[in-house]
Amino acid sequence: MARKTGLVIGGDFQKELRGLPEALASEASHIIVNSANHAAMQIIAAYPRHTGNLKGGVEVVTFVSKWRTRATVVNRAPHAFIYEHGTEARHYFTKGGERHETGRMPPGHVFDPIVRRWQRRKDAALAALLKKYGLKVRDAA
Numbered sequence: 001m002a003r004k005t006g007l008v009i010g011g012d013f014q015k016e017l018r019g020l021p022e023a024l025a026s027e028a029s030h031i032i033v034n035s036a037n038h039a040a041m042q043i044i045a046a047y048p049r050h051t052g053n054l055k056g057g058v059e060v061v062t063f064v065s066k067w068r069t070r071a072t073v074v075n076r077a078p079h080a081f082i083y084e085h086g087t088e089a090r091h092y093f094t095k096g097g098e099r100h101e102t103g104r105m106p107p108g109h110v111f112d113p114i115v116r117r118w119q120r121r122k123d124a125a126l127a128a129l130l131k132k133y134g135l136k137v138r139d140a141a
Helices: 012-046 078-085 111-132
Strands: 059-066 067-074 090-093 099-102
Touching: 012 067, 012 078, 012 111, 067 111, 078 111
Parallel strands: none
Antiparallel strands: 059 067, 090 099
16 A cells, blocks of 8 residues: 655644635735725825816725725716827818817826826735745746
């Protein structure tokens, strides 16, 4: 009869291993939601205040379960895309034959750079969390 070999894990170490995924998920969830909230606060602070619609349209949509967390920063203001990306100059001719120009609106570049900056911070914090638990992390690039 062949003897079985292998690693037997028991006691406190086994309990720690079983608790690792829950602890990781909980801490990672906290990092993800906090990053999105900080990004939203910075976006609101960076927007100009004319009517307040741009600032008022910013919100964080979150989904949190035991094993999955998603946090998305959105701006529901109807003109948020136009503010962020700008518009091209348009011109047309009036009935009298005169040229009329509608001005170009330069892009605001507020939302996207802030979100990307907080995504990088979130990724670094998640990598540090994995390293804290003894896992190896390598750059995906």
